[in-house]
Amino acid sequence: MIPKTFEDWKYCIEKDCKIELTKKFVIERLEIYRDLKNQESQKFIALYGHNHYKNVIDWLQQFVNE
Numbered sequence: 001m002i003p004k005t006f007e008d009w010k011y012c013i014e015k016d017c018k019i020e021l022t023k024k025f026v027i028e029r030l031e032i033y034r035d036l037k038n039q040e041s042q043k044f045i046a047l048y049g050h051n052h053y054k055n056v057i058d059w060l061q062q063f064v065n066e
Helices: 006-017 023-034 039-048 050-065
Strands: none
Touching: 006 050, 023 039, 023 050, 039 050
16 A cells, blocks of 8 residues: 555554654655655655555655754
8 A cells, every 4th residue: 555645554564564664764765755866765756656655755755844
């Protein structure tokens, strides 16, 4: 399932994937995903599409801003 909201995404990461969302982790993800030349970013977009990629960037930024 591809999350449609921030809360769904956060639940998916923390509960389903069992990844602790810390500011350090989220900032590292933002650095990677904002670099469209990064292989990991390209793979993410190929797997999940550009719309979800943009959502995740927004949700990561939202998490940092909280």
